[in-house]
Amino acid sequence: MLINVPETVVADALRGMAAAHPELTVDVEHRVVVRRDAPVAGKVALVSGGGSGHEPLHAGFVGPGMLSAACAGEVFTSPVPDQMVRAAAAVDSGAGVLFVVKNYTGDVLNFEMAAELADEEGVQVAQVLVNDDVAVTDSLFTAGRRGTGATLFVEKIAGAAAEEGAPLDRVAAIARQVNDASRSFGVALTSVTTPAKGSPTFDLPEGELELGVGIHGEPGRERRPMMTSREIADFAVDAVLEDLRPNGPVIALVNGMGATPLLELYGFNAEVQRVLTERGVVVARTLVGNYVTSLDMAGCSVTLCQVDEELVRLWDAPVQTPALRWGR
Amino acid sequence: MLINVPETVVADALRGMAAAHPELTVDVEHRVVVRRDAPVAGKVALVSGGGSGHEPLHAGFVGPGMLSAACAGEVFTSPVPDQMVRAAAAVDSGAGVLFVVKNYTGDVLNFEMAAELADEEGVQVAQVLVNDDVAVTDSLFTAGRRGTGATLFVEKIAGAAAEEGAPLDRVAAIARQVNDASRSFGVALTSVTTPAKGSPTFDLPEGELELGVGIHGEPGRERRPMMTSREIADFAVDAVLEDLRPNGPVIALVNGMGATPLLELYGFNAEVQRVLTERGVVVARTLVGNYVTSLDMAGCSVTLCQVDEELVRLWDAPVQTPALRWGR
Amino acid sequence: MLDADFFRRWMTTTAAAVDREAEHLTELDSAIGDADHGSNLQRGFTAVSAALEEEPPQTPGAVLMLAGRQLISTVGGASGPLYGTLLRRTGKALGDAATVTVAELAQALGSGVAAVAQLGGAQAGDKTMLDALLPAAEALGTSFEAARDAAREGALATVPLQARKGRASYLGERSIGHQDPGATSAALLIAALAETDGAAGGAV
Amino acid sequence: MLDADFFRRWMTTTAAAVDREAEHLTELDSAIGDADHGSNLQRGFTAVSAALEEEPPQTPGAVLMLAGRQLISTVGGASGPLYGTLLRRTGKALGDAATVTVAELAQALGSGVAAVAQLGGAQAGDKTMLDALLPAAEALGTSFEAARDAAREGALATVPLQARKGRASYLGERSIGHQDPGATSAALLIAALAETDGAAGGAV
Numbered sequence A, B: 001m002l003i004n005v006p007e008t009v010v011a012d013a014l015r016g017m018a019a020a021h022p023e024l025t026v027d028v029e030h031r032v033v034v035r036r037d038a039p040v041a042g043k044v045a046l047v048s049g050g051g052s053g054h055e056p057l058h059a060g061f062v063g064p065g066m067l068s069a070a071c072a073g074e075v076f077t078s079p080v081p082d083q084m085v086r087a088a089a090a091v092d093s094g095a096g097v098l099f100v101v102k103n104y105t106g107d108v109l110n111f112e113m114a115a116e117l118a119d120e121e122g123v124q125v126a127q128v129l130v131n132d133d134v135a136v137t138d139s140l141f142t143a144g145r146r147g148t149g150a151t152l153f154v155e156k157i158a159g160a161a162a163e164e165g166a167p168l169d170r171v172a173a174i175a176r177q178v179n180d181a182s183r184s185f186g187v188a189l190t191s192v193t194t195p196a197k198g199s200p201t202f203d204l205p206e207g208e209l210e211l212g213v214g215i216h217g218e219p220g221r222e223r224r225p226m227m228t229s230r231e232i233a234d235f236a237v238d239a240v241l242e243d244l245r246p247n248g249p250v251i252a253l254v255n256g257m258g259a260t261p262l263l264e265l266y267g268f269n270a271e272v273q274r275v276l277t278e279r280g281v282v283v284a285r286t287l288v289g290n291y292v293t294s295l296d297m298a299g300c301s302v303t304l305c306q307v308d309e310e311l312v313r314l315w316d317a318p319v320q321t322p323a324l325r326w327g328r
Numbered sequence C, D: 001m002l003d004a005d006f007f008r009r010w011m012t013t014t015a016a017a018v019d020r021e022a023e024h025l026t027e028l029d030s031a032i033g034d035a036d037h038g039s040n041l042q043r044g045f046t047a048v049s050a051a052l053e054e055e056p057p058q059t060p061g062a063v064l065m066l067a068g069r070q071l072i073s074t075v076g077g078a079s080g081p082l083y084g085t086l087l088r089r090t091g092k093a094l095g096d097a098a099t100v101t102v103a104e105l106a107q108a109l110g111s112g113v114a115a116v117a118q119l120g121g122a123q124a125g126d127k128t129m130l131d132a133l134l135p136a137a138e139a140l141g142t143s144f145e146a147a148r149d150a151a152r153e154g155a156l157a158t159v160p161l162q163a164r165k166g167r168a169s170y171l172g173e174r175s176i177g178h179q180d181p182g183a184t185s186a187a188l189l190i191a192a193l194a195e196t197d198g199a200a201g202g203a204v
């Protein structure tokens, strides 16, 4: 592992981000990354955050057109309410703050506490819960679907709406619409190793894969002998489509888990596009890359978001962040 | 590995690129990726290419402000002259073509043959050889320094000059200036596994690292027990500085080899910046990410390029490619 | 009667136990979670010890309130808010008395545990920290030792359960056969309480 | 006398040998290179066989020129241009005669090998394919078997050498103790020549 000691991994990374991105304000002590020009007068602010280890999510998505601030927790551990309150205070222009929360018990509880505290401090807060992972089936008997790839869609599209000046309730509504229209499925080819533990979280024998894996090394739904890229694409896309049943075009995120070479990921995208064509699904936009990762895990996930013209327009709107940049 | 069969890895990836990037023309059969609007009237074209497995290099750098076309070879194998000639023909507007060639015997020989053939077809060709890797020491008794991270600098900066309308000899001169002012040093924490071989190219026991490694799984200069991020930064930056001896500001590329988590890479950047500050080197710009990779190898490299105001201006100039985008 | 010092020692004893058992807790969390429970609590209770040393609160309630606030501010994850709430609400229920009886503590702990159930929405048998905390709060009406044993048994009894809350619930049936990390750390917390009492000469 | 058919069989025999030895060649290249030499030559000679079958050239020179062009167009890497040049320049030296003598081939091969040395800038002892090709071209003046043995010995003799050209040179002293993959494949090429001759009844 390319680290000093496990204890300083997050702070070290934030120092490195600060050096690489003068367009961001990085509060290393409190682990909050804020776009430099915040608060932007009259603009609704988006704040997200979560455990570290999923980079570029979330700090890599801070900037015009996307997040106003991100809070970095310890590796795979939700940040604490103090961070979120601090971030909200830093970015609120009076137009209110949307918390984008991935549906994990820790994130939900900490953001919930933060929302109460921020509210007490006079910040108007709305929340959107991202829960797109169809690998978590029986949501009545679980903590519910995890938030994974759809987080990027929510942050980008709601971020664009906020940048255009939409009010808080509208930004929150769009964020919820995007989440409701999105589903993901992930696959691991290797386990993940966290700095603190130093050895693989689950052990996955060479030549097997874990279907429906989470992004924290939570083991998946099922283990199988290695499948081809084609077979994995069939399985993952069908798992998503079965639940999403889109009746219009989609935006596709073909995401690497961190250690999957881009060469393989693009090859996987070819297979994803093939299945989608076979199933009659029209793809309006495609994004391929390592965006919602799990440290050094090899694997991939597919996220689809059903979109209308308005959502495509907001997706195409300019964005200027470390990890996602286009337009203008 | 997330693949179908080793034989189709490159073609599959190109199909996936084509689907994700409508702004590029991807010739899957001949493995040439061209910016859609090529040839651009009056503009010098930049053509590069090399073995696959280093993505986003080179195809991810095709677009306005950078490469006009890229040729993808088999994994870790230089492309063949036919591809380069085809690429040159597709992008030449009459203003000539610059071949950006990484200094490996295979790349050099194949581009040399292509240059002769293109010349016979009436295309004016210049070449720049990128050879920045200080890990290859005694260049009289070796194939000479390898081309690694500086390739990105050369392609970006010379690409910007070409976009501004500089003539071929000027673009080539700038490319050579950038290469001459750049040095790199790379470190591997794990070996790389190619699809064809299916097992690690070299074996590196857990808890050891390979200093001065290449990007094709060529073993490095020296093997050592695991070092901290801080120690690696000291070693790599000093190796570069010893050779470069800059007397002005530098642009820094802190590059991941493919499987190094961005969290760790940013942390490593913090250490790189610390050493540079300690050594009195001013950093004008920093880029952190997985740009010149070696499939699933964990590790990192540091490339420094000494710059003047003109080079910084060209670095900052707009670029619109899949992997590098800013400005405008 | 239990004074502020007793509560401070309970917290530092817990911190020591967590340090000792951190790797084991992470190991358990690695099997059915995300391999951070040990380091989470270690970070939290280190902060608790430091805060209590810096400005020692003068009442039992204040000790637990401060400890709970530290956990919320430093742990994160699921266990931060849950343990933080447990201690804060227990502390709150103790009011600002300078000393409290074991019975008062048992009652207060009961309301702390209820707050955890409310916040996390889990019930007995969901394979969470509640499976150690609920029986412990109940048994504390009898004695510290009974509470300690009840917590330990509650933790052990999570092994055959299928998780219905927290990260382990994603595993469905594959969560069966593993001991819940949060229930295990809850048993450490209660064992530290009994140990603190034992060190003080027993059943104060 | 050696006719076009002999040269076609030389090429297909080489293709079969490369198929058989591909993994071994890649293994050697993995130790001091980038683990692709086997698949590189496999891809190349498969294309050579296919091209020769599709439109069989009618003279020895044309067979080698076509084979060389195929290698250049399909292999890439260092070995593609080098082997491609070897065959093209050997073929060119044979001119458009319908049949050639062994002595003519030996002479032509000599100029092909010289072209390789010129293109790659390597010399004897640099631990490259030249270390098999140079002695083989020389020994072909004597017999096919002598050439085969000389190539094999040349390949084996690369083991103690330190590489000064190609990818293995990056390793410096660490390249010592490994057999050069290109010299090994060159020995296969020359062995295939001797085998083709043997199958045709020997010393045609």
Ligand SMILES: Nc1ncnc2c1ncn2[C@@H]1O[C@H](COP(=O)(O)OP(=O)(O)O)[C@@H](O)[C@H]1O
Residues within 6 Å of the ligand: A076, A077, A078, A105, A106, C029, C033, C034, C036, C037, C040, C041, C076, C077, C078, C079, C080, C082, C116, C120, C121, C122, C127, C128, C129, C130, C165, C166, C167, C180, C181, C182, C183
């Ligand atoms: N909803 C809940 N109610 C009560 N306890 C819970 C709940 N969710 C999780 N837990 C407890 O938290 C423990 C995990 O804590 P920890 O690993 O620190 O957090 P995280 O799951 O966020 O990584 C579980 O073992 C379980 O005992």
Ligand SMILES: Nc1ncnc2c1ncn2[C@@H]1O[C@H](COP(=O)(O)OP(=O)(O)O)[C@@H](O)[C@H]1O
Residues within 6 Å of the ligand: B076, B077, B078, B105, B106, D029, D033, D034, D036, D037, D040, D041, D076, D077, D078, D079, D080, D082, D116, D120, D121, D122, D127, D128, D129, D130, D165, D166, D167, D180, D181, D182, D183
């Ligand atoms: N300059 C050179 N001259 C002659 N032969 C060379 C030279 N460079 C490399 N070779 C030969 O090429 C072989 C490697 O071929 P291959 O693995 O296919 O190409 P690459 O090194 O590009 O991966 C080496 O083993 C060596 O014999």
Ligand SMILES: [Mg+2]
Residues within 6 Å of the ligand: A051, A076, A077, A078, A106, C034, C036, C077, C078
């Ligand atoms: Mg966690």
Ligand SMILES: [Mg+2]
Residues within 6 Å of the ligand: B051, B076, B077, B078, B106, D034, D036, D077, D078
């Ligand atoms: Mg190669």
Ligand SMILES: [Mg+2]
Residues within 6 Å of the ligand: C029, C033, C034, C035, C036, C037, C077, C167
């Ligand atoms: Mg956990």
Ligand SMILES: [Mg+2]
Residues within 6 Å of the ligand: D029, D033, D034, D035, D036, D037, D077, D167
């Ligand atoms: Mg090779």
